[in-house]
Amino acid sequence: MSFFSEALWVLLLGSLLGLELIGKVPPTLHTPLMSGANAISGITMLAALTLIIKSGDNLPLLIIGSISLGFALFNVIGGFLVTDRMLAMFSRKKTRK
């Protein structure tokens, strides 16, 4: 029970933090922010990693874990790169000025 009670606190505080983090966002940044947050939601790759590590030699579980990891990394790496591409366009002009 101890893990879950702690975990529920973590869930509560994490949610509150998330609500507070982005108060005012200029419309310019909505798309990049969504894309960046989307990349972070690929953090579920940690769960996939854990699943693979704990699977022992259970082949079906290894396969499920590996596919899950693949999906998550597609999300994470693609998400961060695409966000960076978008943001690079904003910063480029800033340096030129």
Place this chain on the structure above:
Amino acid sequence: MTFIAPVKFAIDLLAVLLLALGIKGLSKVRSARDANRLAAIAMILAAFGVLLNSQGTIGISINSWVWIIGGTLIGGLLGALTAKRVPMTAMPEIVALFNGCGGMSSLLVALGVALFPSEEGADGVVGELIRNFSIVVSLFVGAITFSGSIVAMAKLQGWLSTPSWTQSKARHFFNILCAVIALIGGIYLLIDGQNGLFLIVVASSLLGIGVTLPIGGADMPVVISLLNSYSGVAAAAAGFVVGSQLLIVAGAMVGAAGLILTQVMCDGMNRSLVSVLFGGALGTSSVSSGGGGGEYTNITSCSPEECALTLEAAERVVIVPGYGLAVAQAQHTLREVTRVLESADIEVTYAIHPVAGRMPGHMNVLLAEADVPYEQLKEMDVINPEFPATDVVLVLGANDVVNPQAKNDQTSPLYGMPVLDVQEARTVFVVKRGMSAGYSGIKNDLFDLQNTSMVFGDAKKVLGDLLLELKELGVGSKG
């Protein structure tokens, strides 16, 4: 190896801190790019922490390494390739695709844990109940996120249209049925941890499709943002399933931040979240209500040549870009036109409606790609008072966001939506492919006004012609 646990703990704390700073930084223009990198570093740290901890405690078998590296390489490479190749106009679709894959990942983790429960067992009956509950949530939200995101992507790409049955009452029945079946599956799973597994997955996948399919293109960004929030929830649920606090914090943060972002977007379009989700496409409801329908009576059309002549005589020009501009890939040609105008000392600004493009901020990205200076982009509240002092407004592929009905006609479905008051300007040119209605399918009163002229044609072609005409007139070359 007792030092491993505290090290892992420290890494996790640092990762959470960096992630929070990352999300925070992403909401400010100056820090956004660094913040994105910060978040990426946090993710690498977090993965490293998990690997280090496992290697130090239970050890990672060679077999596991092979599958880890395999999954990482394939997923990572595909992700990198997709991110590099995708055109900027397709950004909303690609965010939806990535998002769906995140949901799928959470779903698979829950599926794996449910199919092959580890021998460790959960602590006590309550612990087991909570774990099963998190599996149910993870499967349910993960499946909705995946199927919903894929449908959203397909609709934005134009691969899927809106089937007529989804506009009828039948869809509510279908969705409720799916939800009930998923609920039944969930209860089964709660009780014994095995049965009902696939019932949930199938029913919630169908629910995701059923909810997303009727939603019209204009509302799609809101849905993608909402699904983005869901994928955070799915990640947090997966965190409960595998017992990772880091995952719970990160998932909860993304889930909550996504919700705020969704709300901000809804405000920009004057739509409530409920009406987006249950109201169906904006278009069909408007046709039935009949508000603002009718034929155009007073359309003036003109050639790029006339348009160029008017532009030449102008002092202040405001450009209103819309999705049509992006589809035609005309942002670069537009930039050339504005360069010519600027060199003739004509003041050029861009009026950016909060939902211009397909997603809030999408238009800014597209214009930034074409090297339009950031300072020339003006938000709606800033530019609206300036229209009466504007000589020429050039509307490029925008429609609903410049419809005066939203202010004047209480029966219009658009009524109340914040719009750009372009009709206040002296002359308005609307570049449009034809007289077809905008996203909402609503007649645009602007086109009928005295001071509005239509320039028919593809945005890129018209701008190209305009550029030639301007050069022929010698605009910009004298100064």
